[in-house]
Amino acid sequence: MTGSEESPSFRLAYVPGVTPAKWARIWNERLPDIPLTLVQVPAGEAPDVLRAGEADAGLVRLPVDRTFFSAIPLYTETTVVVVPKDHLITAADEVTLADLEDEVLFHPLDDVFDWDSPPGEPAFERPATTPDAIELVAANVGLLIVPQSLARLYHRKDLTYRPVTDAPESSVALSWPEEATTDLVEDFIGIVRGRTVNSSRGRTRPDAQADDKRKQSGSRQKPTAAKSAQSSGARSGGAKPTSRAARGRSGTGGAKPAKRGKPRRRS
Template sequence: MAASGARDGRGGKKPQRGSGAPKGRSGGASKSAASKAGASRGKNPGTKSGKHAAARTGGAKKTAPAAPAAPRTALPAGPFRLGAIEGATPGKWIDVWKERMPGIPLDLVALDLGDQRAALTDGAVDAALVRLPIDRTGLQAIALYDEVPVVVCAADSHLTAADELTLADLAGEVVIVPEHPPLDVVVAGAVPPRFAPPATVGQAIETVAAGVGVVIVPMSLARLHHRKDIASRPLVDAPVSPVALAWPEGETPPLVEAFIGIVRGRTANSSR
C-alpha cells in the first residue's frame, strides 16, 4: 500500500514544496521590517509625521532681544577741584579717579587750616579734605578717618626716653600752639610760650627743633615736617584728629557725587 507522503531519512515528513517558511520565522521578519520602516519615517524631517512632531513641540524657541541699556548721564568736562589740608592723604582716591575718568582732570588744591572753610564757601574748590572741627554751616561732610596725636620735641629731649607719652608727662613743658592749631588740646600745668604763636605747624616745628618747647600735632604732620633734629612720641590720652570730606550744601554736583562714591568704596557700575 502506498504511503500517504514521502518521509525523510529520519522518518519525518518532508515539507511540501511551495508551503513557504515556517510561520514563526516569517512573522519575525515582518516585524523587523516594520520597525526599520518606522525608524526611517521618524528620522526623516521631510515626512508628514516629522512635520506633525515639530508642530507638537512648537519648534525651536526664539530668544527675545535684550532691552538696550539706559545711557549713563554724561559728566561735566571738569576739572574737579579737590582741596586738601596739610597732612591729608587723598592719593589712593585720586588714583581711582584717574583710572575711572581719565578724560576728566582732577586739580589738587593745597589748603591751610585757616582757609579750609572759606575755600568751600567761596567756591575756590568743589570739595575738600578738611580737618575737624569745622563750622559746618552751609556745608555737608562725611567722616573719613582719624589721626593719632603725637608730641614733637627736640631729638635730645628727655621726653624721648619713653615710647609714648601722656598729658601728665607734659606738665612743666613749654607747649607751643600754632596760630591755627590742628588739635585742640589743653595741657594742665604747661608753661605758655613767651612769644607769639607761629603762623603754621611747620614754623612751630622749626622752633621745637631749636630746643624751645614741644608741639602737639596729628601724626601725618609730624611725618610731613620730619627732620633729623626732632623726635615724636604718641600722646595716648589726647583726642584724635578727624579728617572729613566736605562740600557746599544744596544739590550735589555730578563730579562731587562721583568722588563721594570713590571715597565710600562704590564700584564703577554701582548706583548711588
C-alpha cells in the same frame, strides 16, 4: 560742577597732612576725561575756599559748619608730641598730657586742636604756623603737639615724636557745600567710600551701563553646553539618544531586560 559744560573738571582742596594721591589715582582711572585738580590750602582757610566756590569739595579737618557743609568722616589721627631726638621723653613709648605739664608747649596760630585749656607751660609768643613751631622745637625751645600726619610731613632728622594717649584727636573728612552736591561730588564720594564703579549706591557711568546691557544681552543669548550639544547632534544627524531597550541591556539601574519577539520563519 566747575568749568564749562563742554569741558567739566573737578577741583579738590586738601589740608596739610592729608594725602589724596590714592583717591586721585582712582579718579583718573574712572573718569579720565574729567581733569582732577588738587589744591592744597591751610587748614583754617579750607572752609572759606569751599564757600567761595574755589573748590568743589575738600579733604578737611573737623569740625565744619554743618548748617552749610555736608561732611563724611574718613579717619581719625593719632596725636603726637614732637621733641628733639635727645629729649628725655624719647625714653618712653608713649606719654600723657600730665607728663608734659612742665614742658614749654607751642600753640601756633594754625593749631588744628581747639584746646579748652592748652597744656604745658605757655611759650613767650605763639608761632604763626606749624612749620615755624617745628623750627623752634629743633632749636630746643619747646615742644609741639600735632596730628601724626603733620609730624611726618614736617619731619627732620634731629626730631622725633611720641603718641600722647589722652590728647584731643583730629579727624579728617570729605566736605562740600550741601547745596552744591553735583554728580562729580557724588562720584568722588563713591571713590572715598570704596564703592565699585557699578555700585548700586554710587552713580553709574553711562559707558558702564552700556557695558552691563551688552553683558546681560550676551548671557541671554548664549545657550548652555548641554543644550548646545543636543541641538548640534540633532542638526548633524549624529548619534541618537540610547533606546529604552539598549538601556535595559546595559544592566545599569536594575532595569529589566526587554522581551524578545519570536523569530521570523524563513520562506
